[in-house]
Amino acid sequence: MSQMPRQAALPKCPSCAEPVEPGDLFCGACGYDLSVVPAPPQDHPTLPMTGTAEPGNGTERPAPRSADPAPAPETDPPGPGAGGTPPHGQEPEDERSAGSGVRFDRPAEPDEYPLQAPDPRLAAPAAAARLCVACRTGRVDDDGYCENCGHAQPRERDHLERETGPVAAVSDRGLRHHRNEDAFAVGHTTLPDGTPAALAIVCDGVSSATRPDAASLAASRAAGDTLLAALPRGTHPQAAMHEAIVAAAHAVNALADEPATAREHAPHQNAPACTIVGAVVTSGLLVVGWVGDSRVYWVPTDRTAPSARLTEDDSWAAQMVAAGLMSEAEAYADERAHAITGWLGADAYELEPHTACFRPDRPGAVVVCTDGLWNYAETAEEMSEVVPPDAATRPLHGARVLVGHALDGGGHDNVTVAVLPFPAPPQGAGSA
Amino acid sequence: MRHSMANFAKPDGPRFSVDVYQNEYLPEGGSQVDAIVTVTATGGGTLGGALVPPGRPCAAVAVMVDCSGSMEYPPAKMRGAREATAAAIDTLRDGTRFAVIGGTHVAQEVYPGGGRLAVADATTREQAKQALRRLSAGGGTAIGTWLRLADRLLSAADVTLRHGILLTDGRNEHESPADLRATLDACAGRFTCDARGVGTDWDVKEVTGIASALLGTADIVADPAGLAADFTRMMETAMGKEVADVALRVWTPAGAALRFVKQVAPAVEDLTHRRTEAGPRAGDYPTGSWGDESRDYHLSVTVPPAGLGQEMLAARVSLVVPQPDGTVQNLGAQGLVRAVWTDDAAASTAMSPQVAHYTGQAELAQVIQQGIDLRKAGDFDGATAKLGRAVQLANASGNADTAKLLAKVVDVVDAATGTVRLKTRVTEADEMTLETRSTKTVRVKK
Numbered sequence: 016m017s018q019m020p021r022q023a024a025l026p027k028c029p030s031c032a033e034p035v036e037p038g039d040l041f042c043g044a045c046g047y048d049l050s051v052v053p054a055p056p057q058d059h060p061t062l063p064m065t066g067t068a069e070p071g072n073g074t075e076r077p078a079p080r081s082a083d084p085a086p087a088p089e090t091d092p093p094g095p096g097a098g099g100t101p102p103h104g105q106e107p108e109d110e111r112s113a114g115s116g117v118r119f120d121r122p123a124e125p126d127e128y129p130l131q132a133p134d135p136r137l138a139a140p141a142a143a144a145r146l147c148v149a150c151r152t153g154r155v156d157d158d159g160y161c162e163n164c165g166h167a168q169p170r171e172r173d174h175l176e177r178e179t180g181p182v183a184a185v186s187d188r189g190l191r192h193h194r195n196e197d198a199f200a201v202g203h204t205t206l207p208d209g210t211p212a213a214l215a216i217v218c219d220g221v222s223s224a225t226r227p228d229a230a231s232l233a234a235s236r237a238a239g240d241t242l243l244a245a246l247p248r249g250t251h252p253q254a255a256m257h258e259a260i261v262a263a264a265h266a267v268n269a270l271a272d273e274p275a276t277a278r279e280h281a282p283h284q285n286a287p288a289c290t291i292v293g294a295v296v297t298s299g300l301l302v303v304g305w306v307g308d309s310r311v312y313w314v315p316t317d318r319t320a321p322s323a324r325l326t327e328d329d330s331w332a333a334q335m336v337a338a339g340l341m342s343e344a345e346a347y348a349d350e351r352a353h354a355i356t357g358w359l360g361a362d363a364y365e366l367e368p369h370t371a372c373f374r375p376d377r378p379g380a381v382v383v384c385t386d387g388l389w390n391y392a393e394t395a396e397e398m399s400e401v402v403p404p405d406a407a408t409r410p411l412h413g414a415r416v417l418v419g420h421a422l423d424g425g426g427h428d429n430v431t432v433a434v435l436p437f438p439a440p441p442q443g444a445g446s447a
Numbered sequence: 448m449r450h451s452m453a454n455f456a457k458p459d460g461p462r463f464s465v466d467v468y469q470n471e472y473l474p475e476g477g478s479q480v481d482a483i484v485t486v487t488a489t490g491g492g493t494l495g496g497a498l499v500p501p502g503r504p505c506a507a508v509a510v511m512v513d514c515s516g517s518m519e520y521p522p523a524k525m526r527g528a529r530e531a532t533a534a535a536i537d538t539l540r541d542g543t544r545f546a547v548i549g550g551t552h553v554a555q556e557v558y559p560g561g562g563r564l565a566v567a568d569a570t571t572r573e574q575a576k577q578a579l580r581r582l583s584a585g586g587g588t589a590i591g592t593w594l595r596l597a598d599r600l601l602s603a604a605d606v607t608l609r610h611g612i613l614l615t616d617g618r619n620e621h622e623s624p625a626d627l628r629a630t631l632d633a634c635a636g637r638f639t640c641d642a643r644g645v646g647t648d649w650d651v652k653e654v655t656g657i658a659s660a661l662l663g664t665a666d667i668v669a670d671p672a673g674l675a676a677d678f679t680r681m682m683e684t685a686m687g688k689e690v691a692d693v694a695l696r697v698w699t700p701a702g703a704a705l706r707f708v709k710q711v712a713p714a715v716e717d718l719t720h721r722r723t724e725a726g727p728r729a730g731d732y733p734t735g736s737w738g739d740e741s742r743d744y745h746l747s748v749t750v751p752p753a754g755l756g757q758e759m760l761a762a763r764v765s766l767v768v769p770q771p772d773g774t775v776q777n778l779g780a781q782g783l784v785r786a787v788w789t790d791d792a793a794a795s796t797a798m799s800p801q802v803a804h805y806t807g808q809a810e811l812a813q814v815i816q817q818g819i820d821l822r823k824a825g826d827f828d829g830a831t832a833k834l835g836r837a838v839q840l841a842n843a844s845g846n847a848d849t850a851k852l853l854a855k856v857v858d859v860v861d862a863a864t865g866t867v868r869l870k871t872r873v874t875e876a877d878e879m880t881l882e883t884r885s886t887k888t889v890r891v892k893k
Contacts, residue, residue: 149753150701158783160760163728165700165750167758167785193756193787222791 170194172228176411177201181440182213183411184433185418189387190426196220196289197385197431198231200239203439207249210298211442214242215433216259219309219385221288221358230267230287234359237266238293252295253372256304260368263291264306264359271361288360292326294383296439301325301381304370306357308333310389312398313437315379316407322399325371329357353386379437380406380413387430388421407436461488461689461739463766465782468801472787472794473752480748480761482784483711483801486734487741488690506608507544507564508685509597509638510535512557513615514549517648518584524616524645525584527671531678533576535612538682539567544604547575550593550613551586552621556600564604587621590657591630594640601638608691608736609638611661612681614674616645619653627653631660636692639663639735641681644883645671647875651882659716662735667883669876687738690768693778694723694731695744698763701728702751705762708732711805712743715812715886725775731767743890745805750786761786801891804844808888811840811849815885819856819878822869831857831869839865846889852881 145155145168153163160167172195173188180203188195197220203213216238220227238259245255271286290307303311308328315322327333332352335341346352357367380402382388392398401420406413413434421430469482510532518525532547539545544564547557558578559565565575593613601609619627634640640661644654645668658665664681668674695718699705710716722730734742748761762784767775789795818833834857841850842862850862855877857867 149757153701158760158763160763160783161700163701165703165760165786166753167760188756191755191790193758193789223793 172198175199176415178411179203180213180442181211181410182215182433182435183414184215184217184383184431185411185414186431187387187418187422187426187429189429190422192222192429194228195429196222196227196231197387197429198228198235198289199431199433200235201433202239202243203442204243204246205442206246206297211439212246212252212295212297213435213439214239214246214293214295215381215383215435216242216263216291216293217309217383217385217431217433218263218292218359219290219307219387219429219431221285221290221355221360224285224288224360224362226270226287227289229270230289230360233266233270233287234263234289234291238263238291242293242295246295252297252300252302253304253370256293256295256302256370257368259293260291260304260306260359260370261366264363264366264368267359268361286361288358288362290329290355290385291359292383292385294325294381294433294435296381296435296437298438299374301373301375301437302370303373304368305329306359306366306368308353308355309383309385312382312384312389312395312402313373313375313379314382314395314399314402314406315375315377316404317377317379318399318404320377320379322395324395324398325373327369328355329369330355375437378407380410381435381437382406382413382417383433383435384417385429385431387426387428388417388432390428391421391424392417402434406434410434410436461737462490463488463737463778463780465764465766465780467764467782467784468799469784470794470797470799470802471785472789472791472797474792474795475755475788475790476752477786477788477795478749478752479706480750480784480786481799481802481806482746482748482762483799483805484695484744484746484764484782484784485741486695486744486766486780488737489739505542505544505606506540506610506685506688507601507604507606508539508609508682509546509548509564509601509611511548511550511554511593511597511611511613512582513551513588513617513645514555514582514584514586515551515588515617516585517617521671523671525582527645527674528614529579529582531614531674532579534675535678535682536567536572536575538679538686539572540686541568543567543686544606545571545575546597546600547578548593548596548600549582550588550590550615552589552592553586554592554596556596557582562600562603564600588615588617588619589622589626590615590619590653591622591627594630594634594657597640598634598637608685608688610685610688610736611638611640611663612678612685613640613642613657614645614678615642615649615654617648618650627657631657635660635662636733639691641665641685643668643674643677643681644879645669645674647879651879655883655886662733664714665883667876667880669880684738688736689738690778691736692768693734693737694725694767694769694775695734696725696729696731696765696767696775697746698729698765699748700750700760703728703761704749705730706747706749707745709745709809710734710742711745711808712741712888712890715809715888718744725767731769743801743805745802745809746784748784753786753788755788755790757788759786760784804891805888807840807844808846811837811844811846812886812888814840815849815853815881819882819885822878827869831867834869835865835867837865838862838867844889846887848889849881849884849887852877852884856881 147153147155147161147166148168149166150164153161155168156162175186177184179201182201184199184201186197186199198218200216206212216235218231218234220231241259241262242255245258267287290309292305292309292311294311295302303325305326308330311325313323313325331354332346335346336343392401403413403416414432417432418430464487466485467482512528512532545567546564549555549557558575565571597611641663642654642657642665655665668677707719718732721733725731746762750759750761753759760783765781766778769775814833814837818830818837822830838853838859841853856873857869860866
């Protein structure tokens with residue numbers, strides 16, 4: 016989860032909007048009982064900030080925090096025009112990764128949206144006798160609620176898994192949020208020279224914006240489609256990654272023009288927004304790209320070699336550290352630490368996609384994740400300790416283990432993890 | 448939030464839709480869910496009785512005219528009542544069953560007589576108006592007897608819509624309040640009834656109580672000259688009704704409690720205690736008959752708190768019509784009231800504008816009633832405080848009609864803060880108008 020900035024936990028009276036002071040028990044204007052307002056969550060949600068300069072971009076950015084520069088950054092190739100329309104020549108081979116694209120909530124009543132095709136995955140064979148997962152006594156009605164206790168039944172996006180070729184991803188709602196606002200896309204293809212390439216995109220909806228789940232879904236699909244179209248054409252993977260992020264940004268911006276439908280209404284009125292992070296592996300290259308605070312970690316199969324974080328957060332804390340204004344400990348202890356300074360969406364001041372290209376000198380696993388995971392394994396060393404040794408060859412298992420690690424830690428946020436092997440194995444080899 | 452669902456009740460009937468407005472987000476441990484449910488019926492016939500689509504439901508109407516002795520003082524009241532009843536009869540659609548009842552301490556059939564209803568056409572309308580000329584004033588007032596006669600006449604007709612129009616000018620002096628109460632309980636659900644008080648010698652709570660029990664409207668017609676126009680409008684509305692006995696069916700989950708169910712627009716009417724059980728965890732609340740119209744309801748539900756991230760259906764609202772065989776016809780439309788627990792304080796502390804608005808409108812009706820009662824009891828400080836709050840609420844919510852009525856009872860110093868002074872001289876008509884219309888609400892400003 017990422018959030019838009021909030022000045023204080025409770026700057027205004029929720030009843031009459033009168034400003035309130037910290038420590039007030041009742042609103043001075045209307046007498047509203049302010050004690051009913053819950054304490055802020057114990058996790059550290061990411062909060063975006065606006066208008067601050069980036070610490071670096073592309074070739075100018077500092078090297079990843081790694082003791083060993085084994086994966087050395089390459090020069091940024093000239094990126095494509097930021098206004099380019101993403102190609103849509105090739106669809107991901109498995110639509111399951113991103114859902115149907117229209118159903119973010121529970122299944123619609125049949126009479127209400129007659130044009131919406133029924134989702135075959137929802138028409139469970141045992142639908143007639145589906146028992147409520149909460150009370151285990153009531154049946155589940157057509158709207159997805161228990162007719163006895165009223166509890167909503169799990170939704171498709173609550174937990175998603177997908178494995179395609181050598182890459183896999185798992186996304187989970189977590190234990191504290193009512194819906195999953197993360198989304199991912201995974202795929203694999205062949206480059207013009209016949210060598211394989213695999214890719215993963217992970218997006219984290221900014222939950223203080225309207226329809227964050229729609230934003231992350233649109234961004235991940237657009238970026239995945241763009242990569243799958245650009246890579247077989249021979250576009251350099253780093254240029255393709257740049258193109259993919261630009262396409263994702265366009266897709267999220269387009270959401271702001273759509274009226275929110277009745278069911279997707281949220282109490283916030285900001286334009287939809289999300290983070291994005293992606294990785295492409297080929298036989299020799301590892302390309303990453305991102306906007307926001309979702310991350311990529313490099314974990315060599317030989318654990319005696321150092322692991323590394325390959326992305327630098329667009330966050331307040333990262334900026335403070337990069338600018339030398341605060342130590343890492345000081346910066347991350349600040350309540351503004353997780354405020355993100357870059358995101359995709361109509362409220363973003365300008366789009367600055369970061370990309371980097373590495374040539375790792377040994378095999379390993381690439382972990383692409385939202386802060387729902389890295390909040391529980393922040394440093395490269397911590398991450399390498401929780402990544403299973405066989406993650407590169409069993410990516411789905413690896414992603415499940417990592418999601419499990421986040422849930423065991425408290426699951427305060429949605430958690431999404433994609434695992435790719437480096438180098439990309441030849442087609443037909445090594446896939447599960 | 449708002450979500451909506453619509454369906455046709457039957458091919459040529461009105462189409463009902465249900466919209467739900469709420470903030471579904473609750474803080475950890477939160478249990479109270481409030482929602483405004485808007486029910487709209489559209490696509491029915493036109494008003495006024497000029498057009499009678501084939502297959503239109505048949506209606507029966509009984510007009511009850513007060514003929515007590517006081518109606519001759521001044522004589523304009525009896526004259527106004529005759530003219531108003533004639534105007535109402537002229538508004539009857541051809542084919543409508545009707546009767547005119549003269550009410551004193553007993554009820555008399557004025558037209559057609561013999562325990563029957565007439566079928567409206569040019570001839571019967573003329574005969575009825577001739578019969579009205581013979582109406583004379585004399586005797587007491589026992590409204591329960593009028594209603595019981597109306598019920599007997601209306602229930603004998605094979606029609607789907609049964610409606611009464613009742614006019615009184617005085618207090619119900621010749622029967623006990625308990626007798627009237629028992630009659631209202633007996634008639635509730637059998638026919639709907641609008642009630643009007645003419646002049647200023649009647650009791651506001653009696654007249655509003657009749658309309659409330661019988662799911663009709665109440666109003667004051669202080670000047671008898673205004674009766675004919677009012678009766679015409681009332682009958683037009685009655686002729687526009689197409690579906691009778693519609694009930695709001697509310698399902699709530701196990702362990703939940705319905706705090707209240709109130710109609711909040713076009714007027715406040717608490718339905719909480721009029722629930723009829725309707726199967727497991729469901730109850731029906733009567734709403735009377737519907738034409739082309741829209742009404743708002745405020746539901747407040749207490750649900751067992753669930754964990755953060757959980758979502759629950761707090762209430763499901765649908766519309767049903769009981770059938771003679773004991774089953775119900777479901778009108779198809781339904782609305783879902785949800786509860787979602789979140790640790791996002793900005794989400795859980797936001798108040799739905801619709802819920803806030805109607806909470807204010809319900810308080811407005813309440814403080815007007817309290818203010819008038821305190822004023823009558825001689826507690827002028829208390830009355831000033833209540834009516835001041837009423838001025839503030841009416842002003843803030845844009846309820847201009849109520850604000851105007853209040854301004855005839857208090858001098859408004861500052862509407863925004865609710866600073867008022869009681870007027871030293873208030874006409875009875877103004878105070879009764881305010882009291883009678885105190886429950887009228889306005890919808891949320893767009």
